[in-house]
Amino acid sequence: MIEFRVTLYMPEPIKQSDYAFIDHRNFEEIYLNYFPRLLRFAREYVISEEDAENIIQDVFMALWERRDELKIHISLVSYLFTLIRNRCIDHLRRKTHAEKVKKLLQESSDLELQMKLYSLEALNPALISDSDIEQIITRAIDSLPVKCREIFIRNKIEGKK
Amino acid sequence: MNEQIEKYFLGELTAAQKEELFMRMASDPEAKDEFARIQNAWALAASSGTESDQHKARPYLYDFRKQQNRKKTRTFFIGLSKYAAILVVGMFIAWGILRKLQVMEKPTVAYQKLTVPAGQRAMLTLADGTTVWVNAKSTLEYPGMFTEDTREVILTGEAYFEVAANPAQPFIVKSGNFQTKVTGTHFNIFAYEGFFDVSLVEGQVKVYETGAVKDTIVLNRNERVSWANGYLVKKVMTDADDFLWKEGIYHFDDMPFSAIIEKLQLYYDVQIHVANKALLARKFTGKFRQRDGIESVLKVIQMGYPFTYHKSEDGSNIYIK
Numbered sequence: 001m002i003e004f005r006v007t008l009y010m011p012e013p014i015k016q017s018d019y020a021f022i023d024h025r026n027f028e029e030i031y032l033n034y035f036p037r038l039l040r041f042a043r044e045y046v047i048s049e050e051d052a053e054n055i056i057q058d059v060f061m062a063l064w065e066r067r068d069e070l071k072i073h074i075s076l077v078s079y080l081f082t083l084i085r086n087r088c089i090d091h092l093r094r095k096t097h098a099e100k101v102k103k104l105l106q107e108s109s110d111l112e113l114q115m116k117l118y119s120l121e122a123l124n125p126a127l128i129s130d131s132d133i134e135q136i137i138t139r140a141i142d143s144l145p146v147k148c149r150e151i152f153i154r155n156k157i158e159g160k161k
Numbered sequence: 162m163n164e165q166i167e168k169y170f171l172g173e174l175t176a177a178q179k180e181e182l183f184m185r186m187a188s189d190p191e192a193k194d195e196f197a198r199i200q201n202a203w204a205l206a207a208s209s210g211t212e213s214d215q216h217k218a219r220p221y222l223y224d225f226r227k228q229q230n231r232k233k234t235r236t237f238f239i240g241l242s243k244y245a246a247i248l249v250v251g252m253f254i255a256w257g258i259l260r261k262l263q264v265m266e267k268p269t270v271a272y273q274k275l276t277v278p279a280g281q282r283a284m285l286t287l288a289d290g291t292t293v294w295v296n297a298k299s300t301l302e303y304p305g306m307f308t309e310d311t312r313e314v315i316l317t318g319e320a321y322f323e324v325a326a327n328p329a330q331p332f333i334v335k336s337g338n339f340q341t342k343v344t345g346t347h348f349n350i351f352a353y354e355g356f357f358d359v360s361l362v363e364g365q366v367k368v369y370e371t372g373a374v375k376d377t378i379v380l381n382r383n384e385r386v387s388w389a390n391g392y393l394v395k396k397v398m399t400d401a402d403d404f405l406w407k408e409g410i411y412h413f414d415d416m417p418f419s420a421i422i423e424k425l426q427l428y429y430d431v432q433i434h435v436a437n438k439a440l441l442a443r444k445f446t447g448k449f450r451q452r453d454g455i456e457s458v459l460k461v462i463q464m465g466y467p468f469t470y471h472k473s474e475d476g477s478n479i480y481i482k
Contacts, residue, residue, distance in 0.1 A: 031225065033215065036218050036221075038208060039221075043207075044203060044204035044207055045200075056221075057224065060225060064229070081208075111180070114183075115196060118193060119197035122197040123197075123201045123204075134210075137205050137206065140201070141202070144203065145167050145199065148167055148171060151170075151171050156209075
């Protein structure tokens with residue numbers, strides 16, 4: 001296990017003190033490092049690529065606009081994960097409601113979205129608000145069923161090429 | 162079931178199989194929780210960093226900057242619009258004040274007032290070339306320039322108009338409740354308080370009560386309209402010498418003494434009290450010079466019918482016996 005973990009790309013761990021305040025320079029750094037990662041996270045739940053992109057852009061916009069009032073005692077990245085979780089839940093609630101209203105023959109899609117919502121709601125906010133999000137991610141990978149872990153690693157390595 | 166869940170994440174399920182899985186899970190809380198656990202681990206795993214992340218993030222950052230600028234511009238304009246609104250409100254207030262001032266100024270600045278005292282008369286030429294003779298104890302208000310769609314003057318008392326022709330800009334004389342509208346003509350208006358009488362010498366005039374244009378009376382040459390007992394009554398004019406007053410001559414032609422004193426009262430601003438009722442019905446004919454004064458009129462009439470008179474000390478009352 002330790003072997004393939006080493007093969008994973010690990011970005012420089014971000015120290016909390018680095019983002020005691022947000023300015024133009026470090027905002028861009030945060031954005032470039034985390035946008036695709038957070039997008040992949042959100043996409044797992046909201047399914048629609050476009051919706052996921054909008055959610056993440058909105059979250060970064062909110063981060064930028066609130067930069068002055070933010071006292072980041074928790075990790076900035078954890079803060080972003082929490083924001084995204086909440087927004088995805090809002091989005092899925094609206095969407096599952098809308099699907100019900102439409103009463104289309106997309107029963108499976110609706111059930112799938114409901115399961116995604118159920119999962120997100122079960123995702124412990126305390127877990128993702130831990131200061132060391134990278135460690136949480138590593139633990140999450142470890143917790144995947146074997147086949148899932150394998151395919152995940154394979155995809156990741158292939159994606160690297 | 163757990164195998165199916167794993168297959169879901171591995172992307173090995175068909176749409177129908179997915180549907181079946183979710184249907185079954187709906188009534189299986191344990192399976193649901195297992196799904197949620199794997200889903201969350203899977204999502205967190207998906208968010209692990211890759212080397213190409215920064216490269217992938219670039220186009221999104223570009224979009225983000227555009228969005229930011231739009232927002233900034235919007236905020237700027239919202240900020241700006243506050244000042245714009247204040248400016249607009251300010252302009253409206255200023256405009257309102259200016260308008261009010263203009264309305265207030267109209268009679269004082271735009272209009273001039275000619276007041277002719279009792280026993281006198283005046284002649285003036287207006288800006289459009291119209292000539293007006295204004296009789297005793299009368300006022301005429303007129304603008305220095307006729308800039309409106311109509312040429313409007315306001316008359317109290319009596320005046321004779323020779324209006325310069327201009328069909329595009331009708332000439333309107335306002336006297337009390339009545340208006341006389343012409344485009345170019347000669348006419349006399351007798352509009353002392355309690356009287357209204359228009360006599361047309363030349364051309365055509367339209368006479369109507371203000372606000373009742375539909376009841377307009379059209380006068381042709383040598384016609385006269387008089388307001389009596391609440392009606393405007395049209396007659397044929399018999400005596401054009403009525404307008405000799407503009408040459409300073411009062412002409413009474415076979416006129417009852419009661420009518421003569423009525424005019425004398427107006428022209429000379431006196432109250433005449435007649436005790437002799439027989440005298441009131443007597444008719445007289447004669448011409449008098451205005452400047453000779455009211456006493457010369459009475460003295461001439463005394464020659465035709467004996468009566469005595471005396472004036473009050475301040476001259477405002479004349480008593481005839």
